[in-house]
Amino acid sequence: MEIRTNNPLPLMRLLISFIVACAVFVGVFSFAYSVSYLNYQQTVYYNHVINSSLNELRILSSNNSCEYEAFVEASSLLDVIAGRISLLEERLGKTDSRVLEQKRYYSEMQLEHLNMVNKYNNRCGTGFKVLLFFYSNSPLYESASDRTGYILEVFKGKYPSKVMIYSFDIDLKYEPIELLKQQHSITTVPVVITGTGEKIRVFNIGDLKGSEPSE
Amino acid sequence: MDIYSFLVYALCFIGLFLVSFYSLGMLKHYKKTIRGPRTDLKVSIIIPAYNEEKSIERTMRSVAALEYPANNLEIIVVDDGSKDNTYSIAKRVAGEIRKKGNSPKIIVITKTNGGKGSALNLGISKSQSEIVVTMDADTFTRPDSLKKMMGYFYSPDVMSVTPTIGIHEPKSIWQRIQHVEYYVSTYLRKSFAIINAIHITPGAFAAYRREFFNKYGGFDVGNITEDIEVALRVQYNHFIIENTPSAVVYTIAPRTFRQFLTQRKRWYTGYVHNLWKYKKLFSKEYGAMGMIVLPAALTTLVMALVLTVYSLIKSISQIRDGLVLLQSTGFEFGGWMEINQFVLMQFLYKFFSQPIFIFTAMFIFFLCMYLVFSRKTMKYNEGVMINLVLFLALYSLVYTTFWLISLMYVAIGRKAKWR
Numbered sequence: 001m002e003i004r005t006n007n008p009l010p011l012m013r014l015l016i017s018f019i020v021a022c023a024v025f026v027g028v029f030s031f032a033y034s035v036s037y038l039n040y041q042q043t044v045y046y047n048h049v050i051n052s053s054l055n056e057l058r059i060l061s062s063n064n065s066c067e068y069e070a071f072v073e074a075s076s077l078l079d080v081i082a083g084r085i086s087l088l089e090e091r092l093g094k095t096d097s098r099v100l101e102q103k104r105y106y107s108e109m110q111l112e113h114l115n116m117v118n119k120y121n122n123r124c125g126t127g128f129k130v131l132l133f134f135y136s137n138s139p140l141y142e143s144a145s146d147r148t149g150y151i152l153e154v155f156k157g158k159y160p161s162k163v164m165i166y167s168f169d170i171d172l173k174y175e176p177i178e179l180l181k182q183q184h185s186i187t188t189v190p191v192v193i194t195g196t197g198e199k200i201r202v203f204n205i206g207d208l209k210g211s212e213p214s215e
Numbered sequence: 216m217d218i219y220s221f222l223v224y225a226l227c228f229i230g231l232f233l234v235s236f237y238s239l240g241m242l243k244h245y246k247k248t249i250r251g252p253r254t255d256l257k258v259s260i261i262i263p264a265y266n267e268e269k270s271i272e273r274t275m276r277s278v279a280a281l282e283y284p285a286n287n288l289e290i291i292v293v294d295d296g297s298k299d300n301t302y303s304i305a306k307r308v309a310g311e312i313r314k315k316g317n318s319p320k321i322i323v324i325t326k327t328n329g330g331k332g333s334a335l336n337l338g339i340s341k342s343q344s345e346i347v348v349t350m351d352a353d354t355f356t357r358p359d360s361l362k363k364m365m366g367y368f369y370s371p372d373v374m375s376v377t378p379t380i381g382i383h384e385p386k387s388i389w390q391r392i393q394h395v396e397y398y399v400s401t402y403l404r405k406s407f408a409i410i411n412a413i414h415i416t417p418g419a420f421a422a423y424r425r426e427f428f429n430k431y432g433g434f435d436v437g438n439i440t441e442d443i444e445v446a447l448r449v450q451y452n453h454f455i456i457e458n459t460p461s462a463v464v465y466t467i468a469p470r471t472f473r474q475f476l477t478q479r480k481r482w483y484t485g486y487v488h489n490l491w492k493y494k495k496l497f498s499k500e501y502g503a504m505g506m507i508v509l510p511a512a513l514t515t516l517v518m519a520l521v522l523t524v525y526s527l528i529k530s531i532s533q534i535r536d537g538l539v540l541l542q543s544t545g546f547e548f549g550g551w552m553e554i555n556q557f558v559l560m561q562f563l564y565k566f567f568s569q570p571i572f573i574f575t576a577m578f579i580f581f582l583c584m585y586l587v588f589s590r591k592t593m594k595y596n597e598g599v600m601i602n603l604v605l606f607l608a609l610y611s612l613v614y615t616t617f618w619l620i621s622l623m624y625v626a627i628g629r630k631a632k633w634r
Contacts, residue, residue: 009502010240010410017235024231025224028573035568042560083561091568147540154544204543 036091043084043102050077050109057116066124072161074113079156081106082167094137104174110166111176117164129159129213132193133167134186141189148190148202155208162213219525226518227574233511234581237406244409250369250459252362256346257287258422260361261338263331264305264352265295270467272308277355279312279319283362288319291338292352296328301352331418331633332441336433339425347425349442354419355383356464363462364422374454375446376422377404377413379593383465388605389475392613393468395599395606399582401460401589408458412504414450414496415486418442420464427454439631440485447493450504460592476617480631483621516618523615579607 053074060070085106088099114130121127133152135145149167156165168177170189180186184193192202194211202208216224260278264271271292278290292309294302302325309321326337339347346368348361360378367376379401385394407413416423421442428434431448434441449456469475490496490509498505566572586599624631 009499009506013236013239013243014507017232017239020235020239021228021231024235024577025228028570028577032568032570032573035564039564039568084564087561087564087568147543150540151544154547158547205545205547 032091036088039084040088040092040098040102043081043088046077046081046084047102047105047109050074050081053077054109054112054116057113061116061119064123066120068120068124068128068161071113071117071120071128071164075164076160078106078110078113081109089137100172103169103172107168107172107174107177110168111180114164114166128164129162129211130195131163131165131208131211132180132184133165134170134181134184134189134191134193135167136170136189138171144203145190148192151202151205151208152192155205155211159213163211219522219529222518222522223571224574226515226522227571227578229511229515229518230574230578233507233515236507237403240409241402241406245405248409250366252359253365253368254284254287254362256365256368257289257344258283258346258348258361258365259289259291259338259342259344259425260348260350261335261342262290262292262350262352263295263334263338264292264297264301265328265331265334266297266299266301267352268297268299268301268304270353271301271305273355274350274352275305275308275312275321278350279315279321280358281319281356281361282358283319285317285319287344288361289342289344290319290321291341292321292323293334293338294323294325295331295334296326330436332434332436332438335441336436339428339433342425345425346422347428348420348422349418350464351419351466354464354466356420357462360420360459360462360464364459367457367459368422368424370455372455373457374424374427374449374452375416375456377408377416377456377458378420378462378464379404379458379460379589380417380419381463381465381593381595382468385468385602387470388609389472389613390468390470391602391605392610393475394602395586396610397468398586398589398599401592402585404458405460405592407504407508408456410503410508411450411455412502412508413456413458414446414504414509415443416446416449416456419466423449438485438489439481439633440489443482443485443489444492447489447496450501451493451496453501460589463593475613476620477632479617480621480624481633483618484624484631487621487625519611520615520618523611524619527612527615582607 053070056070057074060067081102085099085102088096088102092099114132117128117130121130131152133148135149136142137145152165152167156163168180170177170181170186184197184199190202192200192208194200198210200207262271262274262278267274275290275292281288290309292305294305302323305323309323312318312321322341324337324341326334335349338349346365348364350356356378364376364378367373380397382390382394382397385391404413418441423445427449431452435444438444446456469478490513496505497509583603586603589595590599621631623629
């Protein structure tokens, strides 16, 4: 009964376990970062796809065409890019230089699409309902901006081929956006500029009643 | 990185470390630890019973059917002053078993109610065998379980041997959750045995050398978790507790939430009190148990409690915000729910770019591996998928709730009850 057993600590096993845990831990983070980077690469690739789409629109515009499907398709692609950029902001950070670069390029493509849509509306009579959405990611305005952005997303989802929504981050240091801000006298966000130039605050979907497209 | 994320990833790292540590031990030593059965040891099975008229017959018959030489086996049923027909049923069943011939010696005694510990001690005092097995009156065994367990008394150092406990026919949500929990315990108990770190001998069924009680005293009568206390006492005195994964016994899990809560309050408050009593176990002297297993158990418990409570509060807040958003759109989704290639890609990117989701998937995978091991060891063939889903959905909430209530009981010095 006086036998006693020793319980030596298995040091080698502890060390190997620690190394394995570190390796897996770092591996998971590396993998997650790689996926974010892949998303970034895909976003860059989609920019080329949208450029091709915009090329097509430029040709249609120069031919004074009233064919609208190409505008809708380009708008859908822009929405995809917006989703990807949103995810990049979450994963890489809102101030990451690559994210900011993509946002500027995205804004440039939006502005070109907006110009062509305005010309289309003037040329073809009936057209798209255009909404400009100015937002900010700064802590003071982020929550309200997210809410308005969500409502606009649902609104666009209801009328995907009749409504065009263009979103601009007022904190993005990009001259065309600064000019747009001055043009519409944007002093606070979030704010939506309707087709008639009216400035509205959108906190529920009913606030967009006047912007619904006609049947 | 905020404090919440830091705690989450710290817990993930600790989890990875522990999984690696236990798995390496299993991979290296599992096959070496398998022992053959033996039937030469004299065994007394003590069954304390209080108001168990519904299950005592099945328990006694399962023990009588054990594949163990009748002349080396003794059954002692101790009725702890039951208010129902437990005693009369036990006496009837004992008579029937004796009539069959070639049956083990069977004794049925009654005493005034004094708790499980006192009933066990009375049973031990009546036994003459070198091995004492304690068994709950709602437990029943497979015929080969006892002889398999006896094979693990391979050294005088081994003072106790534990089997695998399975839940019999889980039906309610709570039983199904415990069903998976017990599967996980099967793997963990064996991996603890490999490093001599078992610190709970299940009251449902466990074997001890009688000489331990002779020298260190019987079960602690005032203790509501006498099974935890005796296990810690064995470890405290530097003996070995072994585990026989292929020796399976079944128990009935609490069916209702109230019964579940009552059981776990008793277990968890008892665990805390007994760990405090044997706090010297948290030292290098006790090897991996003192330096890794027990500290890790407490650390991960505290972190898990904090994170679960925080996550719950955060989830409620997010659900509230989500409802406000939905209300702002008149509960319309527009094309939001449209599934297409881009939405799927977005979902995949979102999932795989977030380390916490990858870790979650990884731990679910480990859990499934534990289930595969346990089911293979126990030779269990019934379905487990729905139980696994319920376990994943509810266990952390249930576990946190029970622990918070138990810690409150400990803090205010309130005693948990048996029923």
